[in-house]
Amino acid sequence: MSVVIGAERDSAPAIAWAAQKRLMSLFLIGGFSALMIGAAIGPLQALNYADVNAYPFLRPVLQSYYEGLTIHGVLNAYVFTFFVTSGLLVYLPARELELEPNMPIWWTSFGLMTIGAVMLLYAMFDNSSSVLWTFYPPLKGSPYFYFGMTLLTLGSMVPLAAVMDLRTRWKRANPGKLTPLVTYMSAATLLMWLLAALGAAAELIVQLDPWSLGLTKHVDPIIGRTLFWWTGHPIVYFWLMPAYVSWYAFLPREAGGKLVSDPMARLTFALLLIFSMPVGTHHQLQDPGIAPVIKAIIAGLTLSVALPSLITAFTLGLSLEYAGRRRGGRGWIGWFTALPWKNPSVAAQVLAMITFIFGGAGGIVNGSFQLDNIVHNTTWIPGHFHITVGTAVTMTFMGLSFWMIPHLTGRALFSRKLALISIWLWFIGMSVFSLGMHWAGLFGVPRRAWVSELPHSEYMHVYGVAHFPLILVGVGGVILWGATAAFYVVFFGSLFGGKRNETPVHIPFTEFLAGPEGSRLAGILEYLWPITGLTFLVTLAAYLPVLIPFFQHQTFAPGWMVW
Amino acid sequence: MSDITPETRFDHAFHKAADRHERVWIFFTIALLALLFAGTLAFVAVDFGVVAKGAGFYKSPLTPADSPLFKSGKLVKTGPSAYSAYVTGKLWYWTPSPIHVPQGATVTFYVTSADVIHGFEVQGTTINLTAIPGVVGTVSYTFDKARIYHIVCNEYCGIAHQSMIGEIIVDRRPT
Numbered sequence: 001m002s003v004v005i006g007a008e009r010d011s012a013p014a015i016a017w018a019a020q021k022r023l024m025s026l027f028l029i030g031g032f033s034a035l036m037i038g039a040a041i042g043p044l045q046a047l048n049y050a051d052v053n054a055y056p057f058l059r060p061v062l063q064s065y066y067e068g069l070t071i072h073g074v075l076n077a078y079v080f081t082f083f084v085t086s087g088l089l090v091y092l093p094a095r096e097l098e099l100e101p102n103m104p105i106w107w108t109s110f111g112l113m114t115i116g117a118v119m120l121l122y123a124m125f126d127n128s129s130s131v132l133w134t135f136y137p138p139l140k141g142s143p144y145f146y147f148g149m150t151l152l153t154l155g156s157m158v159p160l161a162a163v164m165d166l167r168t169r170w171k172r173a174n175p176g177k178l179t180p181l182v183t184y185m186s187a188a189t190l191l192m193w194l195l196a197a198l199g200a201a202a203e204l205i206v207q208l209d210p211w212s213l214g215l216t217k218h219v220d221p222i223i224g225r226t227l228f229w230w231t232g233h234p235i236v237y238f239w240l241m242p243a244y245v246s247w248y249a250f251l252p253r254e255a256g257g258k259l260v261s262d263p264m265a266r267l268t269f270a271l272l273l274i275f276s277m278p279v280g281t282h283h284q285l286q287d288p289g290i291a292p293v294i295k296a297i298i299a300g301l302t303l304s305v306a307l308p309s310l311i312t313a314f315t316l317g318l319s320l321e322y323a324g325r326r327r328g329g330r331g332w333i334g335w336f337t338a339l340p341w342k343n344p345s346v347a348a349q350v351l352a353m354i355t356f357i358f359g360g361a362g363g364i365v366n367g368s369f370q371l372d373n374i375v376h377n378t379t380w381i382p383g384h385f386h387i388t389v390g391t392a393v394t395m396t397f398m399g400l401s402f403w404m405i406p407h408l409t410g411r412a413l414f415s416r417k418l419a420l421i422s423i424w425l426w427f428i429g430m431s432v433f434s435l436g437m438h439w440a441g442l443f444g445v446p447r448r449a450w451v452s453e454l455p456h457s458e459y460m461h462v463y464g465v466a467h468f469p470l471i472l473v474g475v476g477g478v479i480l481w482g483a484t485a486a487f488y489v490v491f492f493g494s495l496f497g498g499k500r501n502e503t504p505v506h507i508p509f510t511e512f513l514a515g516p517e518g519s520r521l522a523g524i525l526e527y528l529w530p531i532t533g534l535t536f537l538v539t540l541a542a543y544l545p546v547l548i549p550f551f552q553h554q555t556f557a558p559g560w561m562v563w
Numbered sequence: 564m565s566d567i568t569p570e571t572r573f574d575h576a577f578h579k580a581a582d583r584h585e586r587v588w589i590f591f592t593i594a595l596l597a598l599l600f601a602g603t604l605a606f607v608a609v610d611f612g613v614v615a616k617g618a619g620f621y622k623s624p625l626t627p628a629d630s631p632l633f634k635s636g637k638l639v640k641t642g643p644s645a646y647s648a649y650v651t652g653k654l655w656y657w658t659p660s661p662i663h664v665p666q667g668a669t670v671t672f673y674v675t676s677a678d679v680i681h682g683f684e685v686q687g688t689t690i691n692l693t694a695i696p697g698v699v700g701t702v703s704y705t706f707d708k709a710r711i712y713h714i715v716c717n718e719y720c721g722i723a724h725q726s727m728i729g730e731i732i733v734d735r736r737p738t
């Protein structure tokens with residue numbers, strides 16, 4: 001039942017892995033450096049909501065709240081996640097299959113994303129493009145912004161070629177066998193992203209790039225929004241699925257157990273590929289011009305994504321229980337306390353999973369449009385996604401870096417204790433922060449608002465009803481500053497100052513209680529391209545009724561630079 | 564598996580129980596989702612009026628904002644206690660504002676933007692509608708309480724976005 005495990009892998013003679021480890025390190029450093037800037041700005045925003053306005057003192061660096069918020073959103077949501085993911089989803093399958101990835105392809109991804117990120121940084125820090133990470137036209141930033149975004153997006157699609165090439169080579173050498181799990185999960189994620197990124201890519205390349213250069217004078221705002229959300233919804237799964245890879249493929253072993261079911265992991269990924277695509281219109285429930293019936297169907301279908309999430313909750317909960325019981329845990333919760341909580345990588349990921357349960361519950365609120373009318377574009381929404389992408393995903397990547405840096409560099413973690421402290425602070429800080437954000441949202445406090453710039457009396461007049469929750473937001477933010485500082489001491493400390501490890505650290509590929517062999521389900525799910533094709537057709541069916549009326553009644557709006 | 568160690572026996576028992584629980588779990592999940600789906604659709608059939616609807620698209624982004632109804636800024640009486648209000652979002656104010664509404668009135672808002680995208684949110688109500696240049700959206704609400712509501716812009720629209728706050732004043736019904 002058990003397959004080859006990671007422990008023996010580094011001894012494979014054929015590949016030295018040095019070049020791959022170096023590039024993987026670059027992806028990791030690129031991503032986490034972006035997050036460092038973004039996370040340093042985050043607490044300023046939290047303080048803003050608590051009516052503390054730090055921005056007048058930051059003038060030389062940040063002209064306004066909105067400039068900072070653009071940097072925060074773009075660096076955290078795009079640059080950080082894209083870099084880490086484009087590294088992991090090539091490196092991990094290559095190690096699983098013991099095959100060398102196509103290095104020119106992988107470097108192309110890195111190169112495109114790096115150039116894109118540099119252009120974005122330039123366009124954001126000179127305050128020419130404070131359009132926020134959603135860059136809704138007719139707000140109009142500089143060409144550097146849109147072309148940077150274009151390159152970053154294209155670069156994040158390139159790893160698909162590397163993974164599919166690995167999979168093809170492996171299948172040729174192992175005819176009739178099922179794709180090993182990590183490769184399967186990576187391929188499903190990147191295929192989903194291939195379809196998902198088409199929307200933003202089209203918006204950028206067809207609408208915004210030429211417009212920013214002055215080649216076209218006008219833009220249609222609602223078509224832009226719709227194409228953005230074609231990508232903007234599934235992107236949350238492009239953030240999440242790599243974290244799931246870690247939860248399914250590594251965490252069970254790190255926790256001292258095994259994954260209870262390999263086919264369930266495959267099913268989850270295939271369902272996420274299918275269900276994430278057609279429902280992006282639920283971000284436009286408040287937009288005019290979309291028939292209520294379409295909105296209702298989309299809102300209903302959105303709930304389907306709870307299915308893979310609940311399968312995941314079950315399978316991973318059980319895998320952790322298995323690990324806890326093997327470690328001697330007894331009774332209803334004994335298995336949980338028996339998990340290796342002293343291991344910062346495990347602690348980070350288990351806390352990430354717990355946080356995600358709340359994120360999922362909140363997501364069901366956002367998806368049902370009667371409730372969404374109350375919370376749409378209030379602080380509830382950033383409250384929601386800071387416990388999903390901002391904690392479940394981010395803390396998983398942090399936890400992963402705690403074994404991966406030693407694995408890649410041969411250096412020990414700088415300080416286990418500080419790593420643990422950073423994780424717990426992040427967990428606590430985000431809990432307080434996000435409670436405050438959700439709560440304030442129920443009082444109609446809008447997101448993306450420099451409320452601390454209002455006169456204090458006006459702030460109290462309009463948002464005084466939410467004063468206490470807004471203070472929680474600020475307190476959470478300050479705790480998160482501490483968490484961020486602790487984490488980066490560990491991160492860079494390990495990279496540059498960690499002690500040389502005596503023994504190499506291996507990738508913790510998990511074993512399975514039930515493997516894929518003989519599973520009919522796994523056999524069907526192996527047809528990834530047909531599943532992708534089908535998903536594309538369903539997505540078109542969901543979007544054409546929305547888009548066709550927009551194309552029939554276009555608006556020609558001029559651009560505005562108003563910050 | 565020929566070598567039966569205590570560990571494989573543990574694995575085996577764990578696995579069998581797990582399979583059973585898994586089937587139950589998936590059954591309940593699917594049942595739950597079916598219920599929620601039916602519930603969502605039912606809401607629409609009933610239509611609480613909270614759903615944002617479209618009332619027109621225009622080639623020029625300024626056509627609706629410059630039309631007489633939007634320019635007049637007057638509340639239009641359409642029935643015994645029904646009114647229409649035509650509201651435009653502009654950098655960085657709502658017009659007309661304040662809007663006086665009699666208590667108990669059902670108001671249908673027609674909302675557009677004269678420049679960038681704005682968000683028409685009335686704090687403390689279910690009114691939440693994106694204001695898009697060249698597009699008119701509509702939503703209705705019944706104002707039962709006599710009080711002041713804030714119209715808050717909830718879509719980023721530039722440097723003074725936070726100060727784009729309007730008012731709806733619900734005047735007490737004469738008794």
Ligand code: HEM
Binds near residue numbers: 070073076077433449
């Ligand atoms: C140091 C911890 C962090 C703090 C204190 C923080 C704080 C905030 C606050 C207060 C907002 C709302 C601003 C507004 O709506 O006006 C915000 C927005 C946002 N944050 Fe964070 N954040 C943190 C980390 C993260 C992380 C790790 C991610 C993602 C990986 C993230 C992604 C975003 C995004 C995408 C937005 C939306 C920006 C927008 O609305 O344009 N943040 N953050």
Ligand SMILES: [Cu+2]
Binds near residue numbers: 233283
């Ligand atoms: Cu979504």
Ligand SMILES: [Cu+2]
Binds near residue numbers: 718
């Ligand atoms: Cu605004």
